[in-house]
């Protein structure tokens with residue numbers, strides 16, 4: 001059975017080949033953003049009571065139209081004002097309607113740690129992330145070998161970027177336990193069926209080493225979701241749709257953050 005991840009990765013391979021022809025790595029390395037010192041998402045999460053990483057997400061394979069009417073710079077500024085620890089910016093265009101220009105606009109608007117949310121399968125994309133203003137990259141265990149996770153993490157760290165390694169099950173976690181990543185994300189969304197359940201985060205929690213900052217991703221809606229997951233040691237909560245489906249994602253994030261902080 002061909003999954004959405006297979007389809008996305010196939011598409012990425014072609015996309016990256018084309019980009020490499022037009023924008024060689026020397027072009028990326030000459031970006032003014034390439035030499036900057038990055039903001040630390042892991043530090044912000046460790047020092048935060050809410051732990052919210054708020055995402056800019058226009059659409060997704062599971063939700064073809066979340067919100068196409070907003071400006072990324074206004075959205076991330078709203079998240080910053082709300083007190084989010086960081087923002088995730090989807091840069092995949094074909095399946096999520098995002099772009100590297102979104103990331104760059106977000107960078108120009110806020111001094112929050114920014115996660116480049118994409119399907120990283122090539123070192124080239126890590127250089128792109130730095131050149132367009134990211135502070136952290138996402139590595140999805142389901143589409144990488146453990147050796148790729150190690151190599152990509154090493155390169156990201158050399159560039160001063162943090163790595164969020166995303167897993168969905170125990171096997172993906174176990175085979176990557178020696179990766180020196182700061183952040184480990186458990187995706188509550190089954191990327192084959194799109195079903196969402198926080199039980200995935202709860203079940204994997206005790207298997208994640210103490211020194212890693214645990215982040216629960218996807219399908220989070222309410223203060224109760226956060227409070228429950230905190231009991232399992234989660235310090236970060238990646239939320240997209242719940243905020244983005246409203247007219248004012250920043251206000252929606254602020255409401256949730258205020259609720260969490262008042263508990």
Ligand SMILES: O=C(O)c1ccccc1NCC(=O)[C@H](O)[C@H](O)COP(=O)(O)O
Pocket residue numbers: 004055057060061062063187189191194217218219220238239240241242
């Ligand atoms: O969101 C999807 O439909 C999706 C499909 C295939 C691969 C990845 C997908 N989502 C990426 C994400 O990880 C989420 O955008 C992120 O965790 C926020 O999730 P949510 O709060 O449920 O929007």
